[in-house]
Amino acid sequence: MPSGALLFQSVILGLLLGGLYALLASGLTLYFGIMRVVMIAHSAFLILAAYLAWYLHESVGLDPLLSMIGTVPLFFAAGVGLQRALLTRLRPATLTMMSVLLTFAIALLIEGLLGYAFTGTQRRINLGYSSAGLELFGARIAVVKLIAFGLAAVALTTLYLLLKRTKFGWALRATIQHRDAARLLGIDTDRVAGFGFGIGLATAAIGGTALSLDTTIYPSLHWHWIGPLMAIIVVGGLGSVPGAAIAAMILGLAQSLLQIPLGTTWAQTVFYVALFATLAFRPQGFFGGRLAQRF
Amino acid sequence: MPTTSSHARFPMKFLAASMILTLGACSGGGGGDEGGGSDDPIVIGISLPLTGDFSEPGKGVQQGYEAWAKVVNDKGGLLGRQVELKILDDQSNADRVVADYEQLIGKDQVDLVFGPFSTRLVVPSARVAEEYDMLFVEPAGAAKEVFEQGFKNLFYAAPAVANDHYNYLAEKILAMPADQRPKTAAYAAMDDPFAQGTAYGLKEKLEAGGVRTVVDEVYPPNTTDFSGIAAKITDSKADVLVGGSQYQDGVNLIVALQQLGYQPKLAAFSTAPTNPEFASAIGNKTAGVLSPTGYSQDAKYPSNTEFVEKYTAQFGKAPEEDQANGYTTGQVVAAAVTAAGCAEQGDCQQKLIDWLRTNTVETVVGPLSWDDTGKPKGAHMIQQWVGGDIKIVLPEDVKEAEFSYPKPAW
Numbered sequence: 154m155p156s157g158a159l160l161f162q163s164v165i166l167g168l169l170l171g172g173l174y175a176l177l178a179s180g181l182t183l184y185f186g187i188m189r190v191v192m193i194a195h196s197a198f199l200i201l202a203a204y205l206a207w208y209l210h211e212s213v214g215l216d217p218l219l220s221m222i223g224t225v226p227l228f229f230a231a232g233v234g235l236q237r238a239l240l241t242r243l244r245p246a247t248l249t250m251m252s253v254l255l256t257f258a259i260a261l262l263i264e265g266l267l268g269y270a271f272t273g274t275q276r277r278i279n280l281g282y283s284s285a286g287l288e289l290f291g292a293r294i295a296v297v298k299l300i301a302f303g304l305a306a307v308a309l310t311t312l313y314l315l316l317k318r319t320k321f322g323w324a325l326r327a328t329i330q331h332r333d334a335a336r337l338l339g340i341d342t343d344r345v346a347g348f349g350f351g352i353g354l355a356t357a358a359i360g361g362t363a364l365s366l367d368t369t370i371y372p373s374l375h376w377h378w379i380g381p382l383m384a385i386i387v388v389g390g391l392g393s394v395p396g397a398a399i400a401a402m403i404l405g406l407a408q409s410l411l412q413i414p415l416g417t418t419w420a421q422t423v424f425y426v427a428l429f430a431t432l433a434f435r436p437q438g439f440f441g442g443r444l445a446q447r448f
Numbered sequence: 449m450p451t452t453s454s455h456a457r458f459p460m461k462f463l464a465a466s467m468i469l470t471l472g473a474c475s476g477g478g479g480g481d482e483g484g485g486s487d488d489p490i491v492i493g494i495s496l497p498l499t500g501d502f503s504e505p506g507k508g509v510q511q512g513y514e515a516w517a518k519v520v521n522d523k524g525g526l527l528g529r530q531v532e533l534k535i536l537d538d539q540s541n542a543d544r545v546v547a548d549y550e551q552l553i554g555k556d557q558v559d560l561v562f563g564p565f566s567t568r569l570v571v572p573s574a575r576v577a578e579e580y581d582m583l584f585v586e587p588a589g590a591a592k593e594v595f596e597q598g599f600k601n602l603f604y605a606a607p608a609v610a611n612d613h614y615n616y617l618a619e620k621i622l623a624m625p626a627d628q629r630p631k632t633a634a635y636a637a638m639d640d641p642f643a644q645g646t647a648y649g650l651k652e653k654l655e656a657g658g659v660r661t662v663v664d665e666v667y668p669p670n671t672t673d674f675s676g677i678a679a680k681i682t683d684s685k686a687d688v689l690v691g692g693s694q695y696q697d698g699v700n701l702i703v704a705l706q707q708l709g710y711q712p713k714l715a716a717f718s719t720a721p722t723n724p725e726f727a728s729a730i731g732n733k734t735a736g737v738l739s740p741t742g743y744s745q746d747a748k749y750p751s752n753t754e755f756v757e758k759y760t761a762q763f764g765k766a767p768e769e770d771q772a773n774g775y776t777t778g779q780v781v782a783a784a785v786t787a788a789g790c791a792e793q794g795d796c797q798q799k800l801i802d803w804l805r806t807n808t809v810e811t812v813v814g815p816l817s818w819d820d821t822g823k824p825k826g827a828h829m830i831q832q833w834v835g836g837d838i839k840i841v842l843p844e845d846v847k848e849a850e851f852s853y854p855k856p857a858w
Contacts, residue, residue, distance in 0.1 A: 159683035162708070166675045275696035279728055284706035293682075295707035298675070368672040369696045377670055412676035417667040418639070420676070 155413045162292045163409045169298045171405025173363055175398040176305035177378065178385040179312060180356035186329040186392030187349040190240055190252040196375035196382060197260035198228065198354055202361025203370045204267055210278050217278055217362050218300070224358040232354030233347045235259075240350070241343065260375060267372035275369045283367070301363035308359045309398060312352070316394065325349050329392060384424040388431045390438025399440050400427075489532040490525070490791045492517075492781075493552030494562045497569065500540030505770045506565045509587050510535060512767065512774020513562060515759045520778070526785050534558060538569065545569045549576040559791045562777050565770075567591040567641075574602045582793065583800040585780050587773035591641045595821040601797075603804055605777040606742050607813050607826035610645030611652075613740035614690075615827030616842040617716060618653035620851060621688075628853075630687035630713055634663035636677050636701060637692025646718040646740065647692030654688070662686050671697060678704035691717035699729045706733055706858060713854035714738065721838060722769075722831065732836065736855025739838070740828035743772035743813050746839075747829065748846050751779065752812040776811045783809040814846075 155163075177199060184192040202224050206217040243251045286293040316322040327335040328342045328349070336342050364370070385404055389396030404427055411420040431438060494513060497506035517531050525531060534552065538545040545564055552558045553576065563586025564573050570589030577584035578601050585603045586594075590610050594602070608615065621630065633654055637647040644666070655661060662684040665677050678701065681689065689705070689712040691698050698720025714736075720726055721739035745756050745766050755775055759767040767775070784803045790796035808817040817825050830842035832852060839849035 156683055159679060162679045162683065163676065166679060170673070170675075277696070277699065277729060279731060281731065283731055284703050284733060286707045286709060288709075293708045295675075295704075298707075369700055370672075374670075374672065377672070409676055413680065416665060417671055417677060421668075 158291050159413065160410070161290070163413060164406065165289070165292045165294060166298075167406035167409030168402065169294070169302045170409055171402035172302040172305040173360065174381065174385060174401035174405045176308050176356060176363065177360040178382050178389070178397040178401045179309060179394050180353040180360070181382050182386040182389065182392055182394055182397040183349060183353040183356075185386065186394075187325070187346050187353075188236070188240060188252075189249045190256070191249060191383075192256050192353070193253055193379060194256040194259040194263065195353070195357055196378040197263040198231075198357040199361040199364060199378060200370060200372065200375045201263050201267065202228065202358040203365035204271060204276070204361075206362045206365040207276050207278050207370060208271070217280075217365050218304075221359060221362050224362065225355050228354040228358035229351040232351035235354070236347045236350035237343075241346075260379075264372045264375065271372070273371055273373075275371045277369045278365055280366070295367065297366040301366050304359055304363045308356060312356065312394065315352070321345070321348065381421075381424040384428040386438075388427050388438060389440050393438065393440060396438055396440030400438075487529065489530040490527070490560065490785075491532050491534055491556070491558045492560045492562055493534050493536075493549070493556060493558030495536045495538045495545050495548035495552065495564050495569075495573065497540035497545075497565055498535075498537040502540045502566050502569070505588065506540070508768060508770025509565050509774035511759075511763060512587070512771035512776075513778060515755070515762055515767070515771065516775045516778030516782075518762060519754070519758050520782060526782055527789065527791060529791070538564060540566075540569070542568055542572050545573045546576055549573045553577070553580045553582060553793070557793065559793065560781060560785070562774075562781065563587055563589070565589075567594055570594055571597060574599050577601055580793070581797050583781070583784065583797050583804070585777050585804075587777045588770075591645065593641075595823045599822060601801055602822035603780060603818050604822055604824050605780045605811070605816065606773055606824060607816065608742070608824055608828050610642050611649030612826075613646045613718065613742075613828040614650035614653070614716065614830070617738065617740070617830050618650055618657070620830075620842055621654065621659070621714070622657040624853075630659055632660050632662045632684065632686045633688035633690060634665075634681045634684050634686035634712075635661065635690045635692070636663070636665040636667065636681065638671075638694060638697050639666050639668050640692075640694065643692040643694055643718060645692075647690050650690055650716070659688065667697070669694075669697075672700065674701045674704040675707070677701065678708050678710070681705060682708040682710040687713045689715040691715075691720070693717045693720045695720050695723050695726075699726065702730050702733075702737070702858075706730070711857050715855065715858075716740075716830075721833060727833075727836070733858045734833040734836070734838075735858045736852055737833045737858070738841075738855075739831050741769070741831050741840075742828050743767075743769040744829060744831065744840055746848060747812075747814070749810070749812060749814050751810060755812045772812050776813050776816070779811045780804065780809050780816065783807075 181192055181195045184190045205224050206220040209215040209220045210217055282296050285296045316326055324340045324345045327340055328345050332342055385400045386397050389400030404424055407423045408420050411423055496510050497503055513533055517533050520526055521530050536548040538548050561577055561582050563570055563584055565588045567589040570586050571594060574584045578599055584601045585605050587605055635647050635651050637644040663681050691701055698717045716738040718740060721737045722741050727734050756766055784800040785791045787803050788799040808815050819825060829840050831838045832841045834849045841847050841849055841851040
């Protein structure tokens, strides 16, 4: 029934969407890998970054992409601060569970403050190029979506290189793999964990900026994002960045294609179906390998 | 915080109630005639959502009521008596609105009542008014359910219910010669009774007239990514695009469609295009977008000019639809009161109801008349974006610009 052109268009849209999911989920899975922390507030920071981009554009006319010069370092610092000041104080035995409560509170705090500062009105950045598009073999690609995808690709590649090629990345991965062993080897795991958390939040700053380019934002929007992102990192294998990225691409594509027969409302359920299936048949996730945390 | 305020309200209410009882006892001793001929003000009881979910539109309606009372009083009042509004805050709560109207009608003995805002509050409060045989004219509550309750005292003070918003447009399209008439249509509506009502009202009429439906999508209210829906619509190449939208969803859908390069011959969206920020939100690519509207400051109905002028003088800005709906409610009741020559509880209320059932009232939103369920018999005006400005194009008698079809590219 759906024409070839519609299928092709949906594949393109799905890949673009998947790229954004991949970036957003990578931060989330990083927190879990480093500290076994379930960071409910990740998407709240995402929306916060989007609001900052919107506000800077609205008040001083700054292009959202330039706002990252400020928000990325700011979020990195906030992440380090959050980890050092709050999360390390949780007792290791109950860390995962208590981190849900703590970060849930942070998410509510951010949502409340955003509502207080900017009201619940939906906002959108009005860019001169927001409705511009490129033609590609009969399909159309919106410029803003392409920019968002590009941001995600660059950020993910940087993250990958950082983890694989730098000394800090090795230390971070060692901390993820075996904290005690890493400490025995002389790695200051607390410091590394703090920086890892900062990097996680910095991805939220980039993701939020990418998000603000093409969607409407409102303070409670983060609840809409956290569910799919949590599902992605479980499917991808908790703690695995490449796993999260692959799962994000597949699920983004699936959501986009399922919209053709099922409509918008039911296409969203693909994340939860995938989550149930993963927990039922392969709780360690599909792409995480032996590093992945098992519930 | 909410608990404190609701606790704080109770003693206040009892105090007010007991004061009114005392006053009632006093006047009972005085034995004054409270009927039509006296110089006492006509007291109108109203409950509005001034806090909570509907506080924004609730306050809008309140301003409309206040503007109406001022205009009437400046002209010497109704039947020679001044009008006085007694407004309570129902906190957008359906239980509260019932208690408010019970108090206003039963204890406070108000002469007339005006309705609250939103379907959810209109239905329970109309039931209270019916128990007391009071005329109940309401400014908001356009959903079907309101007219399915069998109310005999209710009148909706607006031109049309959601399903009839596009009637003028449907007539116009179906009146086109067969070779020019659009052949296919795509519909995308928010999962919301009002937004869907507008789109499906037009869908029913166009389908009956032979315009084939090629896309029919419903999306949840929290949807922010419309690219999937836009891809389907673009692929269908539908001649007509109808969006059952509120505000932001309409904007997002239009941008997503423009990104995909879709060019319909006709594009109609409810609510969104009449928003003052619409043009800048979609980067001024508004060419030819249509929207039904219940109220326009520019509509050439006789009382509207006066309303816009007086309202602007009183509040420092021009009225919007909520304010106009409140004002219209006042105009409808005033017309009935003037014709029946009375304004008090008791038999008078039935006279008011009977008069409205058979007569047409001139208001700021045009002439209004009602069927047996209180549903207005009119349709909404249709506005179209023409050269960077939104203008009334239908119906013919109040148009500011020509209806343009096929619309220019956006």
